[in-house]
Amino acid sequence: MIAENLLKIQQELPETVTLVAVSKTKPVEQLMQAYEAGQRIFGENKVQELCAKEELMPKDIEWHMIGHLQSNKVKYIAPFVALIHGVDSFKLLKEINKQGVKNKRRIPCLIQFHIAQEESKFGFDMDEVLSMLSTSEYTQLTQVEFRGVMGMATFTDNKEQLRTEFAYLKRCFDELHSSYFRDETFNTISMGMSGDYKIAIQEGSTMVRIGSSIFGGR
Numbered sequence: 001m002i003a004e005n006l007l008k009i010q011q012e013l014p015e016t017v018t019l020v021a022v023s024k025t026k027p028v029e030q031l032m033q034a035y036e037a038g039q040r041i042f043g044e045n046k047v048q049e050l051c052a053k054e055e056l057m058p059k060d061i062e063w064h065m066i067g068h069l070q071s072n073k074v075k076y077i078a079p080f081v082a083l084i085h086g087v088d089s090f091k092l093l094k095e096i097n098k099q100g101v102k103n104k105r106r107i108p109c110l111i112q113f114h115i116a117q118e119e120s121k122f123g124f125d126m127d128e129v130l131s132m133l134s135t136s137e138y139t140q141l142t143q144v145e146f147r148g149v150m151g152m153a154t155f156t157d158n159k160e161q162l163r164t165e166f167a168y169l170k171r172c173f174d175e176l177h178s179s180y181f182r183d184e185t186f187n188t189i190s191m192g193m194s195g196d197y198k199i200a201i202q203e204g205s206t207m208v209r210i211g212s213s214i215f216g217g218r
């Protein structure tokens, strides 16, 4: 089933959209089924689980940290993580930079924006990002590689609301891309999950994070 689900989703995705297979809570045997079907990018939301799976699985996998990340846990993933999606505070960025220095690598990150109506979700708003970018401390973050933005929409069936929230994230990306991050490496808009990825793609997503539609419910 997992291989079939993957193929079906991959066929629907435009070539410009990268699929992150969200494997949280799922056992390694199921991840291996996805791996054998060709999937190489996996997303996890807990540091401990991410590290355990990274040790057990083939080394050509790109591991993405997609959940809320506590500063004191960055050190465990810093040696290998391919992309941190949920960067939601200046404090966290400073710690990622510090671990990048220690590991002699630039760590790829996405700036998480708060796009949902729910208070519970994490992320910056534009004013916070702009004020961070204007500090001198920010200019010292040489070991952070800014690749783009990430957001989680409200948990709702209301398609127009989802569309509005995704469109807002796309505008945030465009604004940062045109005024601060002009490099080609700043090219990622991570938005869209099992329930809403089609709308996210219509609104400009370049990276979708899909779990239950591949691996089944949790």
Ligand SMILES: *Cc1c(COP(=O)(O)O)cnc(C)c1O
Pocket (backbone or CB within 6 Å): 022, 024, 045, 066, 067, 152, 192, 193, 194, 195, 209, 210, 211, 212, 213
């Ligand atoms: C769990 C999770 C997903 C995937 O959710 P599904 O609905 O299972 O596709 C995507 N992004 C984040 C941040 C998640 O925590």
